[in-house]
Amino acid sequence: MSNPQVTGKTYDAHLLRRMMRYVRPYRAIFIVSVLLTIIMAGAAPALPMLTEYTLDKFILQNDTAGLRIMLLLMLGLLLLQTVIRYFHTLMTSTLGQSVIRDLRIDVFNHITSLRLKYFDHTPIGRLITRTVSDLETIANIFSEGLIQLIGDILQLVVILGVMFYTDWKLTLIVLIPMPLMIGATYIFKEAMKSAFQDVRKWVANLNTFLQEHISGISIIQYFAREAQEMRKFKAANAEHRNAHIRANWYFSIFFPVIEIIMAIALGLLVWYGSKLVLAGEISPGVIVAFIMYINMIFRPIRELVDKFNTLQMGMVSAERIFAVLDTDEKTPNKGTKQPSRIQGEITFDHVWFAYDEDKWVLKDINFKVNPGETLALVGATGAGKSSTINILSRFYEVNRGSILLDGLAIREYELNYLRRTIATVLQDVFLFSDSVASNISLNDPTITREQIVEASQQVGAHEFIMRLPGGYDYKVQERGATLSSGQAQLISFIRALVHNPRILVLDEATSSVDTESEELIQQAIDTLMKGRTSIVIAHRLSTIQKADKIIVLDKGEMKEMGSHQELLRMDGYYKRLYDLQYHSAGI
8 A cells, every 4th residue: 555645735625525424413513613713704893893993082082981882891791702712712722623533533434444464455544544634634624724714814804804994005004914924825835745745754663663563563673783773763653753853844944034024014003004094084993903914914814824734634644544435455345145044165266366366376276075073284384274254254355266155155245253253262362452252252242251161161171261350351461461372272163162153263273372272272163163164274183183074275276185084095195194294203
């Protein structure tokens, strides 16, 4: 997955329309936010106008009683503006957080529905960036960007209208430095676009780096790679820091330039305004009001740049997030079959499969497993054993041929129903940071504690679980770090058993357990396999000798098929594997 680049668009109508769909459930909040924005913009010139009126009519006329009334009026206006601003900030923040909550749910739901092929070439850290920090940037579009941008532009229009109405000549004099302001703003905006692009890129890179290295911390420590990996992290972190410093450097130049331009405007106001006051063409109150107007014009212009950057980065994040949402890497789920009972007959009909086009992992695989039978797959690493079970559960799609379950193509079955029918125990056990019971039931409300305990007793794991602090409520740490590999494997086996599958897949299920645990599991396997169709992958041939059929795979091709004794009599691939394994064990 390529790293999305900034398109340069501060406003993208298509993206904005897509985001506005998430605003629809909160249209009342949005409308109130816009109305408050309009009220604030309309009320902006009120204080300077009151100040002008107070100075000319009461201060210069020495009217103390009237001055007190005007002061109370201005105080009331300030309080009203404060209340309006409070509710405006509350509404826009609520809107932004509500939108990203819904959008984050959609993103997570979409990611979890993508097939495994997508994750083969997409860094997990990048997806974390999309789901967390990129979505926060989108929230800023509503809380600090779009609505605030509209408010600042409205305020500019209103204030300029009042200024021209009050004295158009004085207004034109004050606006003489405006081209300088516009030029500086444009240059700053373009520079910040590049800086923010680098910031977002290095945020994603850092997330990817941290996710990989913290997950693989044991490898780093086993091989004493701490110093080398720290150097790589420092380099990435330095790039992230430099991108932020560059953005701040542009700010440190831009704001002083704006202050200088504003000072020029004030100087022109004092110079030209004084002549008009002395000539009696305008009152001193107008000059004071214009000083306030200048501050109110230049502040929104200065903030407009920041709002444009917020909007621009929000659009960039939206583009990246919708690129994930638009990723068409889902397993097609057009099947409708959900029979009340599955017999468990599995047929591979001339199946060809490749992860990458033309690099065949499975070549013309052809076999049938009758209901209740056990099929064992053996072969060297890379022979295609795990690929066989991956395509059975439709984690990957076959390129040629078809896979049948009870005589129907697996695509005819509803996808979730198909996967619920098949329980898989993998060699690499994954446990969530949750209780033992939750890791077994996967929070399925239909599975009771009694069923969990019963399955644990069948596996022979009940005693070791009860020795844990809290028993079945013991909180397993991330990836089961506080359990031995054998204990984690036992829990994964209980997980498969308690879901009562019709088809059982064991992928090196006993490879990570000690001899004692293996004996317990083997007893449970014998019980579990009764009446169920089972597919077993094992390097240790001792664990599969009871299988009804054994298929020997080599470089994706079926070399031999038969029972243990039949294959030994063939004196071929299986016999060589058998002799090699037992000779290496000293037997």
